[in-house]
Amino acid sequence: MTPTERQALIAKYKAGYDDVVRSLGGIGPDERDWRPAPGEWSAREVVHHLADSETISGLRLRRLLIEDNPLISGYDEAEYARHFRYQERPWEPALRAFEAARTTTAQLLDSMTEADWRRTGTHSESGPYSTEAWLRIYADHGHVHANQIRNNRAAWAARRR
Amino acid sequence: MSTDSTAERAELIARYRAGYGVLLAALEGLTPDELDWQASPGAWSVRDVVHHLEDAEMTGAVRLRRLLTEDAPLLPAFDEDVYRRRLAYASRPIEPALDAIRAAHWTTAELLDRLAADDWTRTGTHSEEGPYPILRWLTFHATHTHEHAAQIHQLRLARAGAAPPPTEPSSTRAFATR
Numbered sequence: 001m002t003p004t005e006r007q008a009l010i011a012k013y014k015a016g017y018d019d020v021v022r023s024l025g026g027i028g029p030d031e032r033d034w035r036p037a038p039g040e041w042s043a044r045e046v047v048h049h050l051a052d053s054e055t056i057s058g059l060r061l062r063r064l065l066i067e068d069n070p071l072i073s074g075y076d077e078a079e080y081a082r083h084f085r086y087q088e089r090p091w092e093p094a095l096r097a098f099e100a101a102r103t104t105t106a107q108l109l110d111s112m113t114e115a116d117w118r119r120t121g122t123h124s125e126s127g128p129y130s131t132e133a134w135l136r137i138y139a140d141h142g143h144v145h146a147n148q149i150r151n152n153r154a155a156w157a158a159r160r161r
Numbered sequence: 162m163s164t165d166s167t168a169e170r171a172e173l174i175a176r177y178r179a180g181y182g183v184l185l186a187a188l189e190g191l192t193p194d195e196l197d198w199q200a201s202p203g204a205w206s207v208r209d210v211v212h213h214l215e216d217a218e219m220t221g222a223v224r225l226r227r228l229l230t231e232d233a234p235l236l237p238a239f240d241e242d243v244y245r246r247r248l249a250y251a252s253r254p255i256e257p258a259l260d261a262i263r264a265a266h267w268t269t270a271e272l273l274d275r276l277a278a279d280d281w282t283r284t285g286t287h288s289e290e291g292p293y294p295i296l297r298w299l300t301f302h303a304t305h306t307h308e309h310a311a312q313i314h315q316l317r318l319a320r321a322g323a324a325p326p327p328t329e330p331s332s333t334r335a336f337a338t339r
Contacts, residue, residue, distance in 0.1 A: 051268055052226065055219055062216060063237070066247050070237070076230065083230050089271055097264035103257035104215055111249050 009139035016142020023146040036155045048086035051094035058105040074125040173303040174273045180306030187310035198320045212250035215258035222265040234285040
């Protein structure tokens with residue numbers, strides 16, 4: 001990955017939180033909790049997923065920077081949603097956690113050297129896991145879920161017509 | 162579960178929840194000079210302490226989630242001195258770190274409030290400290306932020322000359338988070 005490509009992905013990472021906030025603009029109370037299909041997440045569940053996932057990913061990057069070839073353990077996001085009752089909990093704390101994980105981690109991304117971008121670890125499920133692989137995943141992650149929320153809302157609107 | 166242990170857990174959860182407010186009180190009116198003052202070369206500054214809490218409390222939040230969802234997870238140790246050195250604590254603004262501490266506590270307190278009786282029997286293994294049941298997690302994190310708030314008070318007093326500076330080069334040793 002060239003430094004220019006990396007910079008573009010870091011910018012995308014930094015824009016992810018605002019994209020999610022925009023996707024939630026003007027959302028109604030029932031709309032937040034509506035699941036488009038059985039087993040799919042509501043907007044509320046997506047926000048809680050982002051809080052947990054982004055805290056975990058921020059710490060993964062820290063471990064990649066600090067430990068030599070750390071073992072990064074996968075986690076079961078569907079189990080988190082059930083066990084931690086995403087659908088029942090207020091989302092304001094989750095939004096704050098998502099934002100803070102991103103803001104602190106972006107500080108680290110800005111200070112990484114060429115040597116830091118060559119560091120790597122091992123993911124318990126997907127295998128080799130470099131800092132660049134991390135960046136590719138999380139540059140998109142917020143935007144992917146912002147689009148999921150937009151799709152939920154479009155489906156919600158169509159359902160009521 | 163005895164009434165005593167229920168009351169004890171509730172007390173620890175309340176203390177955990179109060180930690181962020183106590184930290185903010187310790188930082189009230191802090192000047193830029195106080196933020197970066199070191200008792201001796203290499204000693205921790207207030208800024209270092211806040212970044213330490215960011216990383217330690219986010220790590221704690223994730224450890225609790227792993228204890229609650231995985232069977233006997235192995236929790237890797239956290240080397241606070243390496244974090245401090247490698248993650249540029251000395252040069253990063255503390256506001257995002259404070260937001261991260263607040264959010265980690267806020268979301269995690271929600272989970273603690275909802276723990277079922279069965280959850281208290283869950284346990285994991287810390288890579289250096291060994292068995293790590295939920296109560297051990299709670300006992301540590303209930304006081305961790307308070308201890309570092311007290312450390313910040315001590316650093317501010319030491320800088321003002323109202324108390325002798327800490328004698329240990331790394332003044333966080335007493336509150337080591339692994």
